[in-house]
Each structure stands twice: as structure tokens, then as C-alpha cells.
Amino acid sequence: MTLKLHCFGESGNAYKAALALELSALDWQPVPVDFFGGATRSPEYRAEVNAMGEVPVLVDGDMRLTQSGVIQQYITDRTGKHGGAPEDRYDVLRWVLWDNHKLSSQAGMTRFLMNFLPAEKRPAEVIAFLQGRLKSAYATLDAHLDGRAWIVGDALTNADLSCCGYLYYPEPFGFDRADWPHIDAWLTRLSETPGWQHPYDLMPRAWTDKEAAQ
Numbered sequence: 001m002t003l004k005l006h007c008f009g010e011s012g013n014a015y016k017a018a019l020a021l022e023l024s025a026l027d028w029q030p031v032p033v034d035f036f037g038g039a040t041r042s043p044e045y046r047a048e049v050n051a052m053g054e055v056p057v058l059v060d061g062d063m064r065l066t067q068s069g070v071i072q073q074y075i076t077d078r079t080g081k082h083g084g085a086p087e088d089r090y091d092v093l094r095w096v097l098w099d100n101h102k103l104s105s106q107a108g109m110t111r112f113l114m115n116f117l118p119a120e121k122r123p124a125e126v127i128a129f130l131q132g133r134l135k136s137a138y139a140t141l142d143a144h145l146d147g148r149a150w151i152v153g154d155a156l157t158n159a160d161l162s163c164c165g166y167l168y169y170p171e172p173f174g175f176d177r178a179d180w181p182h183i184d185a186w187l188t189r190l191s192e193t194p195g196w197q198h199p200y201d202l203m204p205r206a207w208t209d210k211e212a213a214q
Contacts, residue, residue: 003028005071006049006057008035008206010116012108012166014056015199016068017075020161021058022202023195024079031059032204036116068165069096072158084157091152095159103137106130107166111173116207131174138180145182149189156193164190168198 005021007014007030021028033039033055040046040053050057050066058065058074065071076083084092110130113122141163144151151159167175167187177184190196 001027001061004031004059005029005203006031006033006059007055007203008033009200009203010169010205010207011035011055011203012104012111012169012199013054013068014203015168016104016162016165017056017058017071018199018202019164019196020072020075020082020158022197023156023161023193024075024081025195026075026079030203033206035206036208037206069100069158069162072096072161076158082156082158082161084153084155084159088153088157092157092159095151096162099159099162099165103134103141103163104165106134106137107173107175110134111166111169111171114173115171127174134174138175138183142180142182145186148182148186150186156190160186160190 003021003026005014005017005028007018009015018028018030033045035055040050040055046053052066054066056066056068056071058071060074063074065074072082075081083089110127113127113130141151150156151163164187166173167177167183168191177187
């Protein structure tokens with residue numbers, strides 16, 4: 001049975017789930033979500049897809065899962081891939097939770113404010129504050145990757161698939177790979193993994209030229 005992932009290309013959290021599905025060689029297909037048209041805020045979406053009003057949402061038969069980290073773990077449990085060595089599983093979880101709190105949450109908000117709001121509505125002080133928090137997160141990750149190929153252990157895990165979620169996007173949000181050489185090398189290494197795809201190649205985009213002009 002084909003798994004279905006409710007997602008849209010601009011979502012780094014959806015990308016974490018989509019990339020995990022793709023690199024695990026599972027049969028899956030994206031279900032486009034019109035996020036910028038308000039789909040996730042609609043009563044229908046909250047009643048029928050996700051009461052939290054978010055993506056990603058993975059549907060596998062009667063199973064419906066939300067939150068990227070949960071979806072990644074489900075894929076690992078199903079395929080045995082990307083969970084790391086048994087002794088590393090809590091360290092993998094530690095980095096997934098760190099990413100959700102310290103990296104992706106800040107990056108997603110900053111990128112949204114800087115790129116998907118009209119210029120006159122972009123809060124400069126909030127953006128500067130978030131970029132300061134992000135700089136600290138980049139420093140933590142870059143230092144950790146010094147001398148390491150992967151975040152945990154000696155192979156690609158959900159820690160990597162989570163932390164990379166927003167770092168391949170082209171829109172500016174205060175992240176320049178050239179400033180963080182160990183992150184840069186790690187992102188290159190990950191993108192050379194067979195089956196890797198850029199988020200805009202893996203999922204349909206929701207942003208339109210009409211919206212960009214508003």
C-alpha cells in the first residue's frame with residue numbers, strides 16, 4: 001500500500017518526513033496542502049487530517065501520524081533504517097528534540113517572516129532576535145560536527161534527517177553555509193547519499209507568484 005504524506009514543498013518539517021521516506025525506499029506519494037491558501041487553518045483540515053493544523057501528516061492505511069520526529073521513528077521501526085546503533089538511539093532522539101526546539105523552530109519562523117510576508121509586515125526586531133538564537137544553534141551544530149561525518153555514530157540517522165530540515169532552502173533567513181564549514185561539509189555529504197532530493201524536487205510547492213506579489 002502506498003503511504004501518503006500531507007505536505008508542501010516550503011515546509012522544512014515536511015521535508016524531514018519526505019526525505020526519510022525517500023531514503024528508506026518506501027512507496028509513498030505527496031498529498032499537496034495549500035498552506036498559503038489557509039488549508040491547515042480550515043475546520044475541514046483540522047477535523048479530517050490533523051487537529052493540530054500542521055504538516056506533515058503520514059497516512060498508512062488506518063494509521064495517521066503527525067509530527068516529523070514521530071513519522072521518522074515510525075519509518076525506522078518499519079524499515080530498520082536511520083535509527084542508529086542500539087546504544088545510540090537515545091542520542092539520536094536527543095538531537096531530534098534539540099533540533100525541534102533550538103534549530104528548526106527558529107529557522108522555520110525566521111524564514112517565514114523574511115520571505116512569505118509582504119515586506120512592510122516583516123518585523124525587523126523579531127527577525128534579528130531569532131537570527132541571534134539561530135547563530136547560537138549553528139555554532140553548537142558546527143562544533144559538534146568537527147571531526148565527525150554524521151551527528152550520531154558512523155552513519156546517517158534521524159538526527160541528521162531532522163537537523164538538515166531547513167538548511168537546504170534557497171530563501172534567505174540568516175544561514176550561509178560558507179560561514180559554517182563543518183555544517184557545509186555535512187550537508188554536502190548528506191546530499192550525496194543515494195536517493196537524496198532537494199525539498200522542491202521531493203514535494204509540490206504551495207507558494208505562487210500571485211501570493212508573492214501581495
